[in-house]
Amino acid sequence: MSIDRRSDQPPGSTLSPESSSLDAPYSLLAPYEPSELETVARLLLQDRPVRVVAGAWWSYYPERGEVSYPATLLTEWPARRSLGALCHEIAEVLFSGSAAVPIFEQFIGWAIARGCELRTAELLLNAINDLRVNRLYLEQFPGSRPYFLELYREATLIQKNDFDQRQIERQVLPHHVFIDAVTDRWSAALAHDAPRTVSDDRVRRAVSRCWPSIARAVACQELAALAEIVQSEVFPAYLELVSASREAVRRATAAETEPEESTRPETPSESEGEDDLIADDLTSLVRGSPIDDEPPVSWVILPDADASQSEADDQEEKSSAPPPVVPVDGTPLPKPEKSRWTGGIIQKFRRLGHRGRSTPAYEDFNYVEAVRRLGPQIDALLNGTDGREGLIAILNRRRFGTFDPWRRPRRWRKGDSGEVDPDHAENLVISPATAFLKGRRQPRDDSQKDFAHVILLDVSGSVVQRGYRSRKFDQLIDTMVVFCEIHERLKIPYELIAFSDRFNVLRSFDECRFENLQIDPTSAYVPKDLSYLVQEMYQAEHAETQETPCLDRAIVDLGEPRGMKTIFMVTDGISSDRLALTERLLEIERHNQVVPRNERLMLLAFGVGLAEDEFKASYQPEIDGQPIPCSTGQLVRTVESLPMIVCDSVDRRIRTA
């Protein structure tokens, strides 16, 4: 379809789903799936900032930077026709673009002043501009001709819904016939066929008279030049046909409605109400719906609109419908409804929105500086200290079966096959049995490559209060910095969630994708500036410690990544709903009983502060006098001891998985 400055009705059945008779490659015989069509579109659009989204009909929305396609109809269309329609929309992107909007507005304003309805004027310019962009696209991509032929063989993408035609369903309006005839004449020329005969004399005459001008307009490079020609040479004839259409509608409406007006006075309002209902449904369900009459901006910044809501609203919405925990029988969890936007982008919108709102206490937090300050602890954790292996060594061994993947394996094993040991060639004579080297490495049975961690950070009122410096919060921040750094360095996918009585995903799995599992050397690692995490934590609402909804979210998010999954909880241990927490831990434990050992979920809690009894009671509950295996708690008295405690816990977790 052409440029869409507003919403359109869904199409009628003007296009038949018959498949093409043209020679199609085998791969193009079956209709396209939406994902396939979106892929083709992206390969054609490449870097252009235009998104292709499912909608009700083929449309291009320049101000939104969107092309919509009818996902529901796609399966009924042959692949080539879908491609033809897609090519046309991309032609609009390439050769109309957002620069077309003011030209359209100018033309429509001019036409309205001459007694033409807005949509009717737009229809004319759209129809002729469609042919121009098609021509330009064909010049640039000559191989697309079969797709255009298939598209226009029996149909047109133009939707003629400028008039209320509910009362004249069987009657075709003259100006619509004109539009169809113009399109048909162009497509017939493309196919080297004769155009179809137009039965309406008025229309036939108008087309004959206007065609040379239309052909010149179609040959224009620029839309502005096309609009000028249409304005001066085509519009007058079109306006005459529009008048005829108007008269036909008036007559038909009068004939249909007069007898019923007295008996059913409420009908129009009921009908309107019904329309509103449909519109609401479609607005919420379908992107690109022609019924949507919201300003374009509401589409473009859908996530931003989300972000612009207060955080409290956001949290309320999430906490009001907490995701369910993993069922005991191991069936997969239903996915929460997600917008097509990634968490990362949403977060970025939020970050932008939140900057500059906090008090100065933690506003100026410098993450990179903190990384430097905590460097010794991080280094100890990663590289180990005297007599103690660091996480890099532990993980490298589990992932690659070797302590140091960057050293060539020394070949110690001797055997009776393999290559000659170049270090001891004399063994060929002295000790032939040991002169040959066998394999180099033995794979570990307990190899574990993938891990996924969620880190839950308690920002409740017992940890931090806005406007005050807090020792616990300082420790929490340091803990978070250490966590982030080791995960970034070790390339372990992680998610950060801050929680109080509501939770906020600070950094999602989408934001930490790693190309490979090979841990980069220190000299190739650049810490990211994650200062915003602290600012967001500080600006969050600091209320009660309701960890269960947050825990539920973590469990759901851990459903997707592969590997061994662990939840780290950093809290002061004063749970506001310990019963619910214990209940959730029991559910995790029950779930763990029915999954393989290396897929079991575990919660490692680190207690910041001194409420040891509370902390133990919350995270190491006992059942029948036995502690729950899926949860352990460690008290962190000072941040200096954190690396050792974390290393112990992670090490134990990896070893016992």
Added chain:
Amino acid sequence: MMSPEGVPVATTAAPRQFGPLVAVEDDNFLVDGQHYPRRRYSTHAALMPVRRSPDPPSWDGQLLHLPDPAELQRGVPDAAEVFSYLTPSMVRVLRRIADVDTAVSHRGFILLVGPTGCGKTTMAKTYCHLANQPCTELSFSGDTALSDFYTSVELIQDGRLEQSTLTVPGPAVEAMLRGQKLLLNEINMLPPDLLNVFSQAMDTGRLVLSGTERGNVEIEVHGEFGLIGTANPNYVGTLDMGRAIERRFGRGLGFIEMDFLPPDEESVAIEYEFAAERLFAQLGIRVETGICRRMADLAADLRKDPQIGNVMQSRLSTRTLVHWLGLAQITGRPLVDVLNRALLSTVPPDARERAVAQARDALGDARLAEGASAKLGPFRVAWPAVRSGDAVPVDTAKPPRRFLDAASASSHRSAIHRVRFVRALPDGGKILVAEPLYADGVDGVSRFGLGVRIRAYDATGRQIVDPDRLEDMTRLLRDQDGLNVPGPLGRQVRPRELLPCLTSHVVEALELVEAALLLGRPVFVAGPTGAGKSSLARTLAFLRRRPVVEIGFTGETAKTDLSAVRRLIGGATRWQTQAFLEALAAGDLVIANEYNLAYPDVHSLLNGLFDKGARLALPDGRVYRLHPAARVVATGYLDGPGVKPLNEGVENRFGAIVGLSYPPIADEVAVLRFVAPSAHLGTIDRCVRLVDYCRRLVAGKTDPATLAGLSRASQEALRQAARRAALSTAELVAIARAGGGPDFAERLRLGILDGAPENVRRTLEPVLLQYGLAGE
């Protein structure tokens, strides 16, 4: 040198100042006001042999074969291997070394620890030079074994051809016996359990060896023996040395931590180092003090940057600053441009961006003196000025008019040519086939055949010298007569092995690579597969008329592939150098393909070859020196299966790390048009755009916002399609060449879709069909 009384005297080095604080006199050297003695060498002339009847033939005395002590002096590092100027901070380190080495109680065991490129090895050699001490340099790699440097068990044959084994001392034991300084580079590459082999010598001054020619023996370590180790802690492939080893060096004594010089000193140091570079010294080119200071200040700022400092520490060393100046002087390019293109190519993108921005603030568009660059012109290839989007033939670049180094040794190897065959040609001409016979170096008489030489004559009896015709004849002999035998290392590059043409993108890379080679430094060309890395190196070798040896590295590449291997020959073990080392010793240009597929701890073996002095001690005591004309161009892909990170020390020794990505679209189109002139321009342009987009998709370099709205299924489908269509430049060139051009899009479509899964075909085929062919 001996006095008339036979008393040993110090050899007089030319009086030389090393800055205001260091000077060398005849028999001592002065460091910061403190005098230290220089070693003196006597000869056997002082020992008067006793006249007596010779021993029976079956007796074998050790004292009859004493090496001449004066020979040791040849092991003293020469002036070209040491610092020419010592700043106050350097002097402080030097003085500590001198104090420890001359202290009677500590036995002179020194460990220099610090970041790569801060001058540890050169400092050790400078000390040896000043102290007139011979130095044996060993570079360790991760798979270095004791048999490489300490003792090895060798098989020998006696006069009756009976085999027996014995323990043979390696260079380390020789150094202990004869009193040399043992310079151990990358000491922490060696596993601590092997490093412990020095402990006994360090603790007791004595050494016990078992199973030698004379049974189990004890050696008293020579009083002049000293051990100087260098280590870069926590670098890729290194190991923790262990507290025990560190303690033996003694904190506050021989354990010396070095760091980069303060900017005011570093600027002076790099100014002197620049001037001492052979090429610049020969032409009297110096660099402005002000520029050096600005660069040193910038380097200091970048090294201490809280976010990127750790990355910059190993990338922007003092050594790198000298390379930077050299590259900028030779190419005439702005300093910041050189930094970005040739020094920070392997740095993570965000760090690189930040560093370059800071450099731009500090240096603007400063260049080094244009006049000096012009003086260097005759040493360089005359590169054509190619505009973006143009492609010109390789022969538009003209070879240098002057060469810094003599031709490689391999071209002067003597051989006797034996004519073996005559082959008649259909046109009446003939080919003479000769076999070069080389001396095997064992008895001076034996020779072996290696390779083929042909001489051809036309029907009139005139010799054919056209290289293309001769190559055709070689092919004829190989294909029809089966005449294909191994040849010697080092070949002249043939035109069909070169880049198809020159574009602005590739000329820029060639200029930088050439500049690093002119500095006598190895070069690393980093880029994706099929971007033309090896072809670029060959093109440069072709234009500079250098013989080439190409070696492919793998994950199995070991120290023995890069240095020497012990072979069992005729019942006895013998060390033989490998092709890599032989090519370097012969002065060839070695192209080391996929350099970083080898483990980083293996590369470190070569560090000694890339340092000043450029030598490598073999386990049998021989020292290989790099031929002055020898050069290494390493190529590698920075990310991909099997790729390892480069060890920081290794990386820092490269004179330039030039990123060679796929060409910009305009240049790639120009290349394809060059090889297939009849291809439709629009078609090529569209195809290249698609391929370029797919490459960026695969590499994750597209704007994520354009993919954000895609469903997971779409993203996966897109990724699969992109992987299929992300062809390399080499593949595109091959496709363009294959059909000559008119059917380029069709061949490309077949190339991409042939064997592709159905889901990939369904998304790529309609796109490729559109690019096609209806328009041609």
